[in-house]
Amino acid sequence: MNLLVAGGAGYVGSAVARRLSTSGHRVVVVDDLSAGHAEAVDGIRGIRLLRADLAAPGLDRALAAAGPVEAVLHFAGKIAVGESFADPEGYRRANVTGSEALLAWARAAGVRRFVFSSSAGVYGTPEKVPVPESAPLRPVSPYGETKVAVEERLAGAAKEWGLGAVALRYFNASGATxxxxxxxxxxxxxxxxxxxxxxxxxxxxxxxxxxxxxxxxxxxxxxYVHIEDLVEAHVRALDAVRPGEVRAFNVGAxxxxxxxxxxxxxxxxxxxxxxxxxxxxxxxxxxxxxxxxxxxxxxxxxxxxxxxxxxxxxxxxxxxxxxxxxxxxxx
Ligand SMILES: NC(=O)c1ccc[n+]([C@@H]2O[C@H](COP(=O)([O-])OP(=O)(O)OC[C@H]3O[C@@H](n4cnc5c(N)ncnc54)[C@H](O)[C@@H]3O)[C@@H](O)[C@H]2O)c1
Incomplete structure (x- = not known):
């Protein structure tokens, strides 16, 4: 498949991009390198890096170089809960506006499969632990709010234009590949x-x-969930996408x-x-x-x-x- 991996120069995205490329997929990474590292994907066969900010005007032009894309895996965004209190607007821009732009591009490009990096942060302080996916989404940080907002945008896209999406709600991604x-x-x-x-x-x-x-x-x-287990969850999520539906799964230990x-x-x-x-x-x-x-x-x-x-x-x-x-x- 031809895949676009947004945020694929980051920690989780680069590990997933590499696994997908070694399994024979053609991978284009789009990342603004605000937090990622070109070195994380440099020199990996089958991966091409495009540098672009999802939330900036002109995303269509930047992604024209990606060629045809069948599925998107979306890791891009700001990730620090504490920082999100100091800069809620920056978090909304990077995480929500960036995702909206990526979805608009995906719709126009005919993409029908989408996997999104959501977070345990959507649950806030859960009443029940271990927390199931059916628990109420009551984030307690601007960061968590952006993840709920993107899951809502995915539900809108599923309804309006038949996108199939999986939101993986990661707990603490950790370890090295x-x-x-x-x-x-x-x-x-x-x-x-x-x-x-x-x-x-x-x-x-x-x-x-x-x-x-x-x-x-x-x-x-x-x-704490090992990065290799998290990578495997993405491979399965890509196969589990159902047209017109958003499926959410916890990914933890x-x-x-x-x-x-x-x-x-x-x-x-x-x-x-x-x-x-x-x-x-x-x-x-x-x-x-x-x-x-x-x-x-x-x-x-x-x-x-x-x-x-x-x-x-x-x-x-x-x-x-x-x-x-x-x-x-x-x-
Ligand atoms: N690491 C964790 O434990 C964890 C837990 C829950 C959820 N998540 C989510 O998983 C995803 C990946 O996390 P990570 O730990 O790999 O973070 P990371 O910071 O290493 O990777 C995020 C990548 O997105 C890029 N990026 C940020 N804003 C962008 C923009 N506007 N346009 C283009 N690229 C942009 C960064 O440069 C970076 O390479 C994030 O969405 C994060 O919220 C991570």
Whole structure:
């Protein structure tokens, strides 16, 4: 198939783009490189990179070079919950306006299949954990609101012009791909695992945001899913698209680990002591967010195959192999 991968120079998008190209698909990545790394896809056979901002005027012109496209996988957007409170307009522009422009282009280009990177952030602070897809969508951050808005736009497109879409609601994507080609290198990095591994390597302290919440040890409980399992979910999602429907699936491990448990596991994996620093809870951070993954198991025949220690071991090996991140210039 001819595929357009929006945001495919980023962490998850580049890993998915590579898997799809090695399975024989022709992949065009469109990315503005605001947060991604050209190096993440450079030199991979079957992948071409176009540099463009989805939310800027002239997207049609930029994507004319993509050639015919049968399906779109859409990863592009801003991803930091905390930053979204400071810049809600920037988040709406990048995430909602950008998605609307991509959908308008897809409609005109005759694309009928779409896979979107949604987020556990759509649930806000769920009443029930593990949270099923049927839970109310009540985001507690501007970031989460943008994900709900895009899922709504997909539902509109399904109804109006028969688009078939799958929204994958990721929990915490983590780890590095097998062979270490793709790893997590966000700038600034707000995700726990890369931050604590950097702290393990440098001896600096990693902040723990919130230590007396309503969880067994007082720290936030999250669900960490290995990047290779997440990649596999995309391959299955692409096959599971049904014309005129939007299907949403949680993609997580189906079990949670507290910040202190992740730190203890990281100390075991790295053989180093991780220094910590207690900080107040962050806005928009629910105490506990764990996926109910039974729907994906049933409908996509997907289930995670790797646990937290494998996530940490792959991320540690990636970090040691590239101490400066992509281009050796980690921020
Ligand atoms: N990483 C996670 O744990 C996680 C969890 C839930 C949801 N998600 C979602 O998955 C997607 C990918 O996340 P990631 O961790 O790979 O993030 P990332 O920042 O590494 O990748 C996002 C990519 O989108 C590009 N981009 C941003 N705005 C753009 C625009 N206007 N036009 C073109 N390109 C643009 C960036 O340059 C970057 O390459 C995001 O939509 C994110 O919200 C990620």
């Amino acid at each position: 097998d062979g270490g080609r793709h790893g997590e290198d966000h700038r600034p990095e707000t995700h726990l695992i890369p931050r604590l591994l950097a702290a393990a390597a440098s001896g600096s302290a990693v902040p723990i945001y919130g230590t007396d919440g309503p969880t067994p040890d007082g720290t936030c409980v999250r669900d 189906g079990s949670g680990a507290s910040v202190r448990e992740v730190i203890a596991a990281a100390e075991r994996v790295t053989g180093r002591t991780v220094r910590t620093k207690d900080e107040p809870p962050r806005r928009g951070d629910p105490p506990s967010l764990v996926a109910d993954i039974s729907l994906a198991a049933r409908e996509l025949a997907w289930k995670p195959t790797r646990g937290l220690e494998e996530i940490l071991a792959s991320a540690w090996s990636w970090h040691r192999g590239r101490p400066g991140g992509y281009s050796g210039r980690r921020g």
